[in-house]
Amino acid sequence: MAITPVALIGFTALGARRMHLRADADLGLQPPAARPALLWLLGFAALSVLVEYAGPLLGVPDETGAWRGKYDGAALLARIAFIAAIYPVAEELFFRGLVFGRVRRARGPSAAIAVSALVFALLHLQYDWRGMLLIGIDALFYGVCRWRTGSLYPTMLMHIAGNSFAVWQRLQ
Template sequence: MDNNVMDNNAMGNNLIDNNAYPNLKDLLILFLVVLLFMFGTGVVAAICQLIPNVRITPLIQSFQNMVAYIVGMLATIWYAARKSRKRQAESDTLGLGFNKFPGWLIPVLIPGALAMVVGMDRLSTLIPMPDSVAQFFESLFKNDVFSVMIIAVAAPILEEIFCRGIVLKGLLQNYPARKAIIYSALFFALIHLNPWQSIPAFFAGLFLGWIYYKTRSVIPGIIVHAVVNTTAVLSMFLPKEQQDVLGLLGTPAYIVVFIAAMVVFSAVCWYIQKKMPSGNP
């Protein structure tokens, strides 16, 4: 049988038990839990900045933002993992997705992630960003060590554990793989809480979800996520007028780079599909 047909059958008819966590109803509640924990830790961080006679430098503020983000995400992961564990069969251990995967994926995924960055570069500009929102983002993330750690290290690890290792794992047990991956990508986009990040996050979430489906490991997704986020971090260290690197190329050059990137990304997807047609490592 043709590999593509086999993969389509596998994605459309994967084992469904309809009792795993989360289902779509659970996702709505889980989204509210994310808001609760992230808002709560943000409020605590803001209160700490109001302590009298304590000078809060930008570096200390970034450290507080990092701690608030990590605590909020860990609390969310704890909540989701606890819910998931209650629904697991007695013979099934929860785990968080740190499973083995084929080593050849790493050198394949890195150029694929870079190509995806080029492809998604203009998605966030589909909705014009008000100056006030741009200034707000600039106040949250500065070019210091703690902002770098949030974006390039903490976010890839914690968000992949949460969105793929728990959320997508459960969705794959409740729905056909295509639907599960789309649902998880939508959820991943929503928890970014703003359209300028949510639009590219949705498309990135589709690829990250597909990679998780193929490997059943969060580690490849962490690698891709880290590469994507690190490119954003690197741009933060450039002068503001030079941060839109691809935009500075001009339209003709950008089109050439975009087409080349899409060729690379398509080749990466084709190669992974060829090597892992059934969705199992």
């Protein structure tokens, strides 16, 4: 947990202000149309199943039970809250909000999708290249969703769902 969620949100707020990015169009803080958002969420569920099967084929370490007996009480609750909810919201605001919005304005949606996904994956240093690859695939999906829906909210839900599943695996 090298960068705190507060720092990510602060960077987003300051960066958006300095770059004159609008909260709705540039950062994606506007509600999406319901049907497309639901279809993207279902698509993410399908992608998650594929990634779950790809992990062992790539040799990604199995994290099932990794937290069993390692954390207790308040430390465990804080870890669950931060990883399952707080970090996904902060990361989406920064990567698919600020970074995506700035790059899209300068270079277009394809560059915004690629740059935000690449930086997002590379900053997950706790994983090896295989883990970063799978995170990058998720991030590309988040970026395309952000572009097609115009909203950050579906990507936040996807990220929360993905991280919640990872937390659940580590608790088993």
